[in-house]
Amino acid sequence: MPAVGLSRTELTLRQKLWQVRWLFVLLLCAVAGIGFAMLYSAAKGSVEPWTSRQVIRFAAGLAMMIAVAVTDIRLWLRYAYGFYLVSLALLGAVEIGGSVGMGAQRWIDLGIINLQPSELMKIALVLALARYFHGVAAEDVNRPLLLVVPLLMVAAPSALVLRQPDLGTALMLIIAAGALFFLAGVRLLWFAAVAGLAVGLTPIIWQFLRDYQKQRVLTFLNPESDPLGAGYHIIQSKIALGSGGLFGKGFMQGTQSKLDFLPEKQTDFIFTMLAEEFGLMGGLALLGLYTLVLVYGFAMSLGSRSQFGRLLGLGVTTTFFLFVFINIAMVMGLIPVVGVPLPLISYGGTAMITLLFGFGLLVSVHIHRDVVIGRRGAPDDL
Amino acid sequence: MHGDPDRQKVFTRRAALLAGGKGLLLTALVGRMYYLQVVEAERYATLAEENRINLRLLLPPRGRIVDRFGVPMADNRQNYRVVVVSEQAGDVDATLDALARIIHLGDGERQRILREVGRKRRFVPVTVRENLNWEEVARIEVNAPDLPGIMIEEGQSRHYLHGEEMAHVLGYVAAVSEDEATGDPLLELPGFRIGKAGIEKVYDEPLRGSGGSSQVEVNALGRVIRELSRQEGQRGADVELTLDVGLQRLASRRIRGESAAVVVLDVHTGDILAMASTPGFDPNAFNRGLSTEEWSSLASDPKAPMINKTIAGQYAPGSTFKMVVALAGLEAGIIAPETTSTCRGHVSLGDARFHCWKRGGHGPMDLEQAIVQSCDVYFYEAARRIGIDRIADMARRLGLGEPLGLELPGESRGLLPTRAWKLATTGAPWQKGETLIAGIGQGYILATPLQLAVMTARLVNGGVAVVPRLTRRVSAAGVAVPEPGAAPSLGLTPAHLAAIREAMDGVVNGPSGTAAGSPIREAGLEMGGKTGTAQVRRITKAEREAGVLKNEDLPWKERDHALFVGYAPVRAPRYAVAVVVEHGGSGSKKAAPIARDVLLAAQQRLGTRPPVSRRDKAPGDDQA
Known part of the structure; x- marks a missing residue:
C-alpha cells in the first residue's frame, strides 16, 4: 500500500476541525435560517409552535454533523454494513410493531422521539452501496453475479418501505441507489434493461398500490377532477404559487397560507408559502442556495481519493438533490404528491437529522479526502 | 491497483453526467416556476382572490x-x-x-x-x-x-x-x-x-x-x-x-264585530280614502309564521276574515240600485221626474205577486218620493217599462258588473243580468218577473261595495266616469301608478242627475226619508244617500201570511244584508261611501249610521273643498 500523503491521513481533531468547510456549514445555516423565517410566518408571526423547536433541532443536528464529520471515514466504511443491517431490522420492526401515523406505519416510538427507520435507511443504503462498490474492481463491476448483492440491498428496504406504504421514500431509495450504480460504472445497458422491466411491470405494480396511492397518481394526472377532495392540495398550492407572481405578496402577507387554504404549509408545502410571499425571486434565491449546496457536494466528493469517499459523497448529495427536486416538483404539480419535505426548511426532525447526518459524512469525505483505503476495506489502516 | 485510476476516470465522467442531469432537472423546476408565477400569474392571482373573498x-x-x-x-x-x-x-x-x-x-x-x-x-x-x-x-x-x-x-x-x-x-x-x-x-x-x-x-x-x-x-x-x-x-x-290612516281606522273600528265592508272614495279623483273589511286578521302573525291551528281557524271562519269584502264580496245591491233604474228610465225618456205610480203594497204579474217592503203601500208616488221612501212598487213598474237590458246598460256605465281595475288582486266583477246573459248561462229565456225583481236590486244582480261606492260617486260628481285608485306614488323609477282625474264624462243629462241627487238628499234629510234617523247635523257637512236591505232568502207565501219573521229571530246566515250608499256634502259632493253589513238587517238602522259617522269623519279630517289639482271638469260637472 503506497504511503502517499500518509502524513495527512492521520489528523488531529484540531486539524480536522480546521479542515471543515465552514463556508458550506454557513450555507446550510443560511438555508435553515430561511426555514426559520418561513415557520415564523406560517405561525402568523410567532416563534411558537414551530420555529423554536426547529432552531433547537437544527442546533443539535449541526453539532451531530460536526461530530460525524470529524469521525474517521474508515470507521464509517467498517460499520457500513452493520449500520445498514440495523436499519433494515428497524424497518422490519416497523412493519411488525410500528404505531400508525398518517395512514402509514413509519415510526418506532422510542419514548422521547419517534424514530423513522426509512430515513435512517436513506443514509445506510448509500453507505452500504458505497462500501460494496468500493470493494469491486472496475473490470468486475458489470459481472451480473456481482450485481445481485447490491440489487438485493436496494430491493429489501424498498420493498419494506413500499409496504408501509411510503412511495416517496421508496422512490428516493431506488433513485439514489441507481445513481450509485451509475457512478460505480455499471453499464448503461443494465439500466436500460431495468427501466424496460419497470415499464413492463407497471401494470402489475399498479395492482399492488393502495387506493390512496392510486388516487394520488390519478389526482396528479388531473387535479381539477376533484377540486375539493384529493386534488385540493395541489390546486391550492398552484394558486398560492401563481398568485405570488414575480416578487410575492410580502413576508407574512400570503393569503393562501394565512387563511389556511394551503394545507400543511409548515411541512411539505412550505416552498409554496415561500414562493407566495417572496414570488419567483424568492423561489429562485432558495433554489440558488440549494444549487450551491449541490456544487459543494460535488466538489467535496470529487476531491476524495477513495472510491468509497466519492460514492458516499455523491450518494449523500444525490439524496439531498432528490429531497429538493421531489418536494418542489410536487408542490408545483409536476409529480404526484408523495410526502417528501423540503430539506432544512420544512418543519420536522427526522428529515433534518437524516440530512445533517448525511452532510456530516460528506464533510468527513472532504476532511479525509487524502486517506487511501484498500479495496478490502483496509482494516490495517485503522 | 491499475483499476483505481480507471475507476476514477469513469466516476468523474459519470459524475459530470449526473451533475448535468441534476442541472437539467433544476432548470425544469425554474421553468415551471416561471410558468406558474409569471406566465399564469394573473390567472392564479384571480383564483387566490376568489378563494379568500366571499x-x-x-x-x-x-x-x-x-x-x-x-x-x-x-x-x-x-x-x-x-x-x-x-x-x-x-x-x-x-x-x-x-x-x-x-x-x-x-x-x-x-x-x-x-x-x-x-x-x-x-x-x-x-x-x-x-x-x-x-x-x-x-x-x-x-x-x-x-x-x-x-x-x-x-x-x-x-x-x-x-x-x-x-x-x-x-x-x-x-x-x-x-x-x-x-x-x-x-x-x-x-x-x-x-x-x-x-x-x-x-x-x-x-x-x-x-x-x-x-x-x-x-x-x-x-x-x-x-x-x-x-x-x-x-x-x-x-x-x-291614497288611504287616510285615521279614516281607515275609524271605519274599521266602526264595523268591528260585524262581517262588513266600508269604502270611502273621493268622487272627483277616485282616491280610495278608506277601505275597511271585517273581520280581519293579524298580518304580523303571517310574517312570524302561522301555526296550522291558526290557519285553519282563519280559513274556516264563516265571516271569512281573509276575504277583502270591499272588492271580493258580492252582494245584491237591493234598494241602493234604485237610482240606476231611475236614471236608466230618465235617460231613455221612459219615465220623468213627475211620473207617478200608486203603491198598494204589491203588484201582480200573471200569477205572481210582487210585494213592497211597506205592507200597506205608499199610495201615490213620484220619482223623488219613490227613492226617498224606497217604494218597491214604483220601481217594479218602472223596471217593467224600461226593460232589463237598458237597466243593465246604465248600471255598467255607472261602474257595476265589471272589475274596476283596482291595483289590488282579487276584485270580483259582480253580476249584471241581461236577456242574452240568462239565455247563455241557464238556457232559459228571461222572465218578465225577473225584470221587476231587478228593479229593486234583487235577483241575479250582484255588486261589490267598491262598485257601489263608484256608482255613487259617478251619480254625484256630475256623471264623470271616475275610476278608483289606491296608490298615489311609488318612490321607485319605472313603477306606473294610476293617474287621477282625466276620467271621461258619461254624457248623462245634468237635470236627471240633479233629480237623483235631490232624491238622495231627501232620503237622509227629508222628513219621510228611510235614513232620516241618521243625518249629519253639522251645517254644510250634510250627507245624502240611499238605504238598501237585501234579502238573502226568498220569503214564501205561507210565511208572508203567517207574518214575516223579524230579522233578529232568523239564524245569522239568513238575515238580510244591510246596505247604504251615501255622499257628502250634499251641496258640493266630495266623498262617496258604500257600507255593506252582511246579515246586518235593515239598511236604514244598521248601515246608514255607519255611513254617517264615516262621512262626517272624512269631511272633518280631509275638508270639503274639491281638490285644486283637478283636471278639466267634465261637462255637466256640478258646481255648487
Missing part, C-alpha cells in the same frame, strides 16, 4: 307603505334571529339538539329547518327562530362554543302598525315558499320576506329594493376574517297609498 348579500330594508299624508302603515322593526349554517355546523341534527336545550324548538319547526338545510346551499344560513327576546339572545351567546354553526343575526322584520284594521289592503309578507324561489340569491337569504297579498304583493318588486353586498375575507373554513368593502343595497321604495 361576497355576502345584504338584505335591503323593505320599503314602507304610507298613507296619503306619509303616515307609515307598514314599516320595519329591529329583530334578532338565530340561524344555522350547515357548512359550519357539520351535524345539523346534533346542533339543533344542543340548541333545543336552550330555547324551545318544536318538532314541526325542526322539520322545516332540516328541509331548508337540505334545499339551500351549504353556506347559506337557515333561520331557526326569529323574534328572539333579549334573554334568549344572551343564553345562546353564552353557549356559543357548544353550538357550532349557530349564529345570532340582527335583522329587520316587517311590522304592521295597525294590525287587522288594514290587513286586507296592505296584505302581508311571509317567508319565501319553495315554488316562489326564482334562483335570485336574495330570496334565499334568511329573513327575506315576500309579499303574499294586498299591496305587499302588488308592489313586491319595488318594495324589496336591491340587495347590497359585503366583501369579506374568509379563511379556508369560511370563517369571516374581516370585511374588505361594503356596498349598501338600495332600500325598497316607499309606496304611498
Whole structure:
C-alpha cells in the first residue's frame, strides 16, 4: 500500500476541525435560517409552535454533523454494513410493531422521539452501496453475479418501505441507489434493461398500490377532477404559487397560507408559502442556495481519493438533490404528491437529522479526502 | 491497483453526467416556476382572490307603505334571529339538539329547518327562530362554543302598525315558499320576506329594493376574517297609498264585530280614502309564521276574515240600485221626474205577486218620493217599462258588473243580468218577473261595495266616469301608478242627475226619508244617500201570511244584508261611501249610521273643498 500523503491521513481533531468547510456549514445555516423565517410566518408571526423547536433541532443536528464529520471515514466504511443491517431490522420492526401515523406505519416510538427507520435507511443504503462498490474492481463491476448483492440491498428496504406504504421514500431509495450504480460504472445497458422491466411491470405494480396511492397518481394526472377532495392540495398550492407572481405578496402577507387554504404549509408545502410571499425571486434565491449546496457536494466528493469517499459523497448529495427536486416538483404539480419535505426548511426532525447526518459524512469525505483505503476495506489502516 | 485510476476516470465522467442531469432537472423546476408565477400569474392571482373573498348579500330594508299624508302603515322593526349554517355546523341534527336545550324548538319547526338545510346551499344560513327576546339572545351567546354553526343575526322584520284594521289592503309578507324561489340569491337569504297579498304583493318588486353586498375575507373554513368593502343595497321604495290612516281606522273600528265592508272614495279623483273589511286578521302573525291551528281557524271562519269584502264580496245591491233604474228610465225618456205610480203594497204579474217592503203601500208616488221612501212598487213598474237590458246598460256605465281595475288582486266583477246573459248561462229565456225583481236590486244582480261606492260617486260628481285608485306614488323609477282625474264624462243629462241627487238628499234629510234617523247635523257637512236591505232568502207565501219573521229571530246566515250608499256634502259632493253589513238587517238602522259617522269623519279630517289639482271638469260637472 503506497504511503502517499500518509502524513495527512492521520489528523488531529484540531486539524480536522480546521479542515471543515465552514463556508458550506454557513450555507446550510443560511438555508435553515430561511426555514426559520418561513415557520415564523406560517405561525402568523410567532416563534411558537414551530420555529423554536426547529432552531433547537437544527442546533443539535449541526453539532451531530460536526461530530460525524470529524469521525474517521474508515470507521464509517467498517460499520457500513452493520449500520445498514440495523436499519433494515428497524424497518422490519416497523412493519411488525410500528404505531400508525398518517395512514402509514413509519415510526418506532422510542419514548422521547419517534424514530423513522426509512430515513435512517436513506443514509445506510448509500453507505452500504458505497462500501460494496468500493470493494469491486472496475473490470468486475458489470459481472451480473456481482450485481445481485447490491440489487438485493436496494430491493429489501424498498420493498419494506413500499409496504408501509411510503412511495416517496421508496422512490428516493431506488433513485439514489441507481445513481450509485451509475457512478460505480455499471453499464448503461443494465439500466436500460431495468427501466424496460419497470415499464413492463407497471401494470402489475399498479395492482399492488393502495387506493390512496392510486388516487394520488390519478389526482396528479388531473387535479381539477376533484377540486375539493384529493386534488385540493395541489390546486391550492398552484394558486398560492401563481398568485405570488414575480416578487410575492410580502413576508407574512400570503393569503393562501394565512387563511389556511394551503394545507400543511409548515411541512411539505412550505416552498409554496415561500414562493407566495417572496414570488419567483424568492423561489429562485432558495433554489440558488440549494444549487450551491449541490456544487459543494460535488466538489467535496470529487476531491476524495477513495472510491468509497466519492460514492458516499455523491450518494449523500444525490439524496439531498432528490429531497429538493421531489418536494418542489410536487408542490408545483409536476409529480404526484408523495410526502417528501423540503430539506432544512420544512418543519420536522427526522428529515433534518437524516440530512445533517448525511452532510456530516460528506464533510468527513472532504476532511479525509487524502486517506487511501484498500479495496478490502483496509482494516490495517485503522 | 491499475483499476483505481480507471475507476476514477469513469466516476468523474459519470459524475459530470449526473451533475448535468441534476442541472437539467433544476432548470425544469425554474421553468415551471416561471410558468406558474409569471406566465399564469394573473390567472392564479384571480383564483387566490376568489378563494379568500366571499361576497355576502345584504338584505335591503323593505320599503314602507304610507298613507296619503306619509303616515307609515307598514314599516320595519329591529329583530334578532338565530340561524344555522350547515357548512359550519357539520351535524345539523346534533346542533339543533344542543340548541333545543336552550330555547324551545318544536318538532314541526325542526322539520322545516332540516328541509331548508337540505334545499339551500351549504353556506347559506337557515333561520331557526326569529323574534328572539333579549334573554334568549344572551343564553345562546353564552353557549356559543357548544353550538357550532349557530349564529345570532340582527335583522329587520316587517311590522304592521295597525294590525287587522288594514290587513286586507296592505296584505302581508311571509317567508319565501319553495315554488316562489326564482334562483335570485336574495330570496334565499334568511329573513327575506315576500309579499303574499294586498299591496305587499302588488308592489313586491319595488318594495324589496336591491340587495347590497359585503366583501369579506374568509379563511379556508369560511370563517369571516374581516370585511374588505361594503356596498349598501338600495332600500325598497316607499309606496304611498291614497288611504287616510285615521279614516281607515275609524271605519274599521266602526264595523268591528260585524262581517262588513266600508269604502270611502273621493268622487272627483277616485282616491280610495278608506277601505275597511271585517273581520280581519293579524298580518304580523303571517310574517312570524302561522301555526296550522291558526290557519285553519282563519280559513274556516264563516265571516271569512281573509276575504277583502270591499272588492271580493258580492252582494245584491237591493234598494241602493234604485237610482240606476231611475236614471236608466230618465235617460231613455221612459219615465220623468213627475211620473207617478200608486203603491198598494204589491203588484201582480200573471200569477205572481210582487210585494213592497211597506205592507200597506205608499199610495201615490213620484220619482223623488219613490227613492226617498224606497217604494218597491214604483220601481217594479218602472223596471217593467224600461226593460232589463237598458237597466243593465246604465248600471255598467255607472261602474257595476265589471272589475274596476283596482291595483289590488282579487276584485270580483259582480253580476249584471241581461236577456242574452240568462239565455247563455241557464238556457232559459228571461222572465218578465225577473225584470221587476231587478228593479229593486234583487235577483241575479250582484255588486261589490267598491262598485257601489263608484256608482255613487259617478251619480254625484256630475256623471264623470271616475275610476278608483289606491296608490298615489311609488318612490321607485319605472313603477306606473294610476293617474287621477282625466276620467271621461258619461254624457248623462245634468237635470236627471240633479233629480237623483235631490232624491238622495231627501232620503237622509227629508222628513219621510228611510235614513232620516241618521243625518249629519253639522251645517254644510250634510250627507245624502240611499238605504238598501237585501234579502238573502226568498220569503214564501205561507210565511208572508203567517207574518214575516223579524230579522233578529232568523239564524245569522239568513238575515238580510244591510246596505247604504251615501255622499257628502250634499251641496258640493266630495266623498262617496258604500257600507255593506252582511246579515246586518235593515239598511236604514244598521248601515246608514255607519255611513254617517264615516262621512262626517272624512269631511272633518280631509275638508270639503274639491281638490285644486283637478283636471278639466267634465261637462255637466256640478258646481255648487
